[in-house]
Amino acid sequence: MVLNSMMGLLTLLIVLIETLLLVLFILAMYVGIPITRGIIRILKSPTTKIFNKLPLKRLRQHTLKTVIFKHNFLPIQFTWPDLRYKEWVEKREPFLWSSVHSLDFQPLISIVVPVFNTRKDHLLIMVDSVVSQHYNNWELILVDASSNHGISALTKSCEEIDDRIRVIRTATNKGIAGNTNLGLRVAKGEYVGFLDHDDTLAPHALSEVVRLLQVESKLRPELIYSDEDKVVEEGSIRFDPHFKPDWSFHLLKQVNYINHFTVVNTKKLKKAGYIRRGFDGAQDYDLLLRLVDKGVKIAHVPKILYHWRSSKSSTANDISSKSYVLEAGIRALRDHLKRNGQSGSVKAQPNKPGFYEINYRSSKEVIASVILQPSLDLDQYKTLTNRTVSTIKRNTVQTEIFTTNLSIKQLSKNKRISMKSIVTVPDEGFLPKAVSQSTGEVLVFINAGVYPDQKLWLDKLVGLVVQSPEIGAASPLLVNWSNGLITDCGYVIQDNQRIPLFKGYPVGAHTYFGNSDWVRDVSSLSGRVIVIRREVLEKIFSKNEQNMTNTEYNSKLLEGLSNSNMDTIIWPYVTMNFVGDIAITQQQDQTYFNPNLINTGYEFGLQKIINISEDDNA
Amino acid sequence: MMISKDKVAFIIVCWNNENLLADCLKSIDEQSYTNHTTILVDNGSSDNSVATASKLMPDAKIIKAGKNLGFAKGNNIGIAKALEDKDVKYIALLNTDARVEKNWLKYIIEFAKHKSRGACYQGTTLDYYNESIIDSTHIYLARNGQATQGNWRKQYTSELGPKKVFGVNAAACVISRVFIEAQPFGTKLFDETMFMYLEDVDVAARATVMRWDNYLVPHARALHMGSASSGKNPNFSLYMTFRNNSGLIVKNFSWRMVLKIFSNIPSSDIDTFKHLRSLGKKSASWSIVKGRIVGVFYLPIYMLKRHKMNKYRKVDNKYLWSLMDKGF
Incomplete structure (x- = not known):
């Protein structure tokens, strides 16, 4: 501060004295309170061992830190961890919401919340978020099983906030499934939404969901889910959004990607039998699988309607890594397979709680025909054939492999593998001939440049495709293992254009669209590896395809697949090596870059933010 | 279906504002929710405010305070008088430089009937001179102790609430009778020691710490000139x-x-x-x-x-x- 007058000096003096007094006052509190509390705690402790162990200095530090940081004593600013997301939330999200006035059909929506020893402020903030909904026709049911009397009293007092709030008190804690069922049974609404006791809803949540119900009742969706993000434990800063795809059946069988915010038609929920006991930890996953198997119309709101309090995912409290939770998820998936008459083994993916892998195994003998697409590079083709044969050796499927090269000797005396070579000059017309000569129930097309590198890959892919009638074709995840970047994960549609999904992204990268190594329902495959059933192939092609060239055949196959209403999926449990056009940069002396970083070739982010300046009066 | 048995008393504190009174009282007259009365407290005006008011609204009760008692005391006198009538369930406060739209009271009362612990309500108060700019949607005491008007000078969008807020701006608000009777100061709702400024923040803080709820009802719109009536100094x-x-x-x-x-x-x-x-x-x-x-x-x-x-x-x-x- 530049002082250039007597008045300025006086003012500064007064402010300084005021500040000094306050600071002294505050310091006295800061030092006095923690020491007093520390001493009281020592005096109250059952043994004097604590007193002997902790030196006074460390005790003071510990309690001071607890008081200051844990109870938010100092005015510490918590900054947004992801500034890109912050910008999106502040500048783009407010313009995405739709109005509540244009709704003709306004059903009663019941929101059921099982409450168990919630932190008081989290509970109040949750109730506030429901009371602050734009949509008016809701009711909130709090099922209170808390053991703490103070929290029970607080929950009961929430009834006075609004006459649409009801509290059901149960003295015995029936577990999260039982408690939620208590609330579901008394819900009067036509639809039920599930909310956890310390999470919050966006104020537009219910109106966005109801907007999707404005169709005639035959077409009305019965299960609606939305995107979600996380909110910090202390405060309201949001981070880590999860923008979800539209209905992806196969992703649901790997992980409960639907999660929050879910709204279900009450009648369907009742017919499905509410929430099953005995699946605690994965009870909502089990409910979703049962609903899907019963057949529900599913809709997706591509907006962030739910904020998930992040205290749940701290490693100390991570409930999903407990074994009974993993086991419940496995049982839920096993029941799902049983209901659909599919056979396979379910196991939890290691180090990824909540993620599962289903290995489909067919009981009957299946023959697979592996067709290696011709290539001008003979060395590459030879490597491909050798690699294919050596990896298939470890599989149990009866296989016939079609190649172009006459001189490739039988590389194994394995009775399950038969090598067939077809020579056409030039290599045009190889594909239709190979297909017509093949006898397998499942056909696998592999392009040159792609190298299988896992054992049991054929078993997994063939088992998947044979047992899933809704799948048109599947493809493994193609990765360039020299730098760990994905080269091919299928194509999705954006702005009416086909764009490759996750191309150039590291395998397993955490993005706004989930991780890059999840099972994905995609719009179309690239055609480098296709695993397809013969009956699907025959539906696409008519009889006279003998005169097609390889390229024509490929493109017709891909087109036919994407036009059919069957699913095309990426099955990431099988990966194959494919360098593609993500080339490794040449080693130079001066790279102008850092050897520890990878310059990924694809900008994957949030929708472009339209800059609306605050001076514009729209 | 309006619950018209809930009577609302409008309270207006006036101090030399005769040119603003006409529009203010007219906006009250035109309310679609008809079950209301008006009480005007005159803080010793030296102009024709009282005469103008009695001409524009003959059935309004006019209390002449004699001298300038300030915003707080003026309103408290009006509140005490209003609550003598047992039918009055809500008190509506309106500044002389504020006007309310036709359905303001209807939207607020329809919202308030659900809330048994609702203390104060306000609609979206827009700037009188530019209706696309917000004057306030709520008020609160920020973490640094400064009283802040919520969303001040921001663009108006129609989907702002309803929200549970820290407190409401007393330029155009509705306060429930049950709250006034439950808080420890009785009909002396506003703190008279404060004379002017921050009494509404005081009421807001009082309601919030007592675990009563204050709400913003965004579809109810009001227009406020800002501190035109006292911005001279x-x-x-x-x-x-x-x-x-x-x-x-x-x-x-x-x-x-x-x-x-x-x-x-x-x-x-x-x-x-x-x-x-x-x-x-x-x-x-x-x-x-x-x-x-x-x-x-x-x-x-x-x-x-x-x-x-x-x-x-x-x-x-x-x-x-x-x-x-x-x-x-």
Whole structure:
């Protein structure tokens, strides 16, 4: 501060004295309170061992830190961890919401919340978020099983906030499934939404969901889910959004990607039998699988309607890594397979709680025909054939492999593998001939440049495709293992254009669209590896395809697949090596870059933010 | 279907505002919710305010205070008179420089009938001179102890709430009778020691710490000219704001919250200082300091009032702190 007058000096003096007094006052509190509390705690402790162990200095530090940081004593600013997301939330999200006035059909929506020893402020903030909904026709049911009397009293007092709030008190804690069922049974609404006791809803949540119900009742969706993000434990800063795809059946069988915010038609929920006991930890996953198997119309709101309090995912409290939770998820998936008459083994993916892998195994003998697409590079083709044969050796499927090269000797005396070579000059017309000569129930097309590198890959892919009638074709995840970047994960549609999904992204990268190594329902495959059933192939092609060239055949196959209403999926449990056009940069002396970083070739982010300046009066 | 058995009493405090009265009273007359009466408290106007009012609204009750009692005392007199009628369930406060749209009262009362612990309600108050700019949607005490008008000067979008907020702006608001009777000061709702400025923040803080709820009902629109009626002396308003600030904090909050807020005050005061001096308003910064010093001398009075509030303070401190971040 530049002082250039007597008045300025006086003012500064007064402010300084005021500040000094306050600071002294505050310091006295800061030092006095923690020491007093520390001493009281020592005096109250059952043994004097604590007193002997902790030196006074460390005790003071510990309690001071607890008081200051844990109870938010100092005015510490918590900054947004992801500034890109912050910008999106502040500048783009407010313009995405739709109005509540244009709704003709306004059903009663019941929101059921099982409450168990919630932190008081989290509970109040949750109730506030429901009371602050734009949509008016809701009711909130709090099922209170808390053991703490103070929290029970607080929950009961929430009834006075609004006459649409009801509290059901149960003295015995029936577990999260039982408690939620208590609330579901008394819900009067036509639809039920599930909310956890310390999470919050966006104020537009219910109106966005109801907007999707404005169709005639035959077409009305019965299960609606939305995107979600996380909110910090202390405060309201949001981070880590999860923008979800539209209905992806196969992703649901790997992980409960639907999660929050879910709204279900009450009648369907009742017919499905509410929430099953005995699946605690994965009870909502089990409910979703049962609903899907019963057949529900599913809709997706591509907006962030739910904020998930992040205290749940701290490693100390991570409930999903407990074994009974993993086991419940496995049982839920096993029941799902049983209901659909599919056979396979379910196991939890290691180090990824909540993620599962289903290995489909067919009981009957299946023959697979592996067709290696011709290539001008003979060395590459030879490597491909050798690699294919050596990896298939470890599989149990009866296989016939079609190649172009006459001189490739039988590389194994394995009775399950038969090598067939077809020579056409030039290599045009190889594909239709190979297909017509093949006898397998499942056909696998592999392009040159792609190298299988896992054992049991054929078993997994063939088992998947044979047992899933809704799948048109599947493809493994193609990765360039020299730098760990994905080269091919299928194509999705954006702005009416086909764009490759996750191309150039590291395998397993955490993005706004989930991780890059999840099972994905995609719009179309690239055609480098296709695993397809013969009956699907025959539906696409008519009889006279003998005169097609390889390229024509490929493109017709891909087109036919994407036009059919069957699913095309990426099955990431099988990966194959494919360098593609993500080339490794040449080693130079001066790279102008850092050897520890990878310059990924694809900008994957949030929708472009339209800059609306605050001076514009729209 | 309006519940028209809930009577609403409009209270208007007037001090030499005869040119503003016509529009104000006309907007009350045109309300679609018809079950209301009006009480005008005249703070010793020297112009024709009283005569104008009685001509425009013959069935309004006019209370002549004789001299300028201030915003707080004027409203308290009006509230006491209004609550004598047992049918009155809500009190609506309206500044003379504020006008309300046709359905303002209807939307608010329809919203309020669900809330048994609702204390104060306001609609979206827009700037009279530019209806696409917000004057206030709510008020709150920020974490640095400064009273803030929510969304001030922001663009108006029609989907802003309804929200549970920290508090409401008294320019155009509705207060429920059950809250007035439940809080410890009776019909002396506004703190008369404060004379002007921050009494509505005081009521808001009082309602929030007593675990009553204040709401924003966004579809109910009102127009406010800003501090047109008292903006003649901005230094005076700064002085009064800072004079009342410490008293407000000490009166309503628990000691832990007082400490947290006071620890933020020095840095924010110095920031305000720098900002005003950079704008060249040196006398304004002097009024801030004067306000703070004089405020210290008023503290004993507020300590007495604090003792009355002790029994009624029930809110969870962490929840209160989270409300003071953005006001909702």
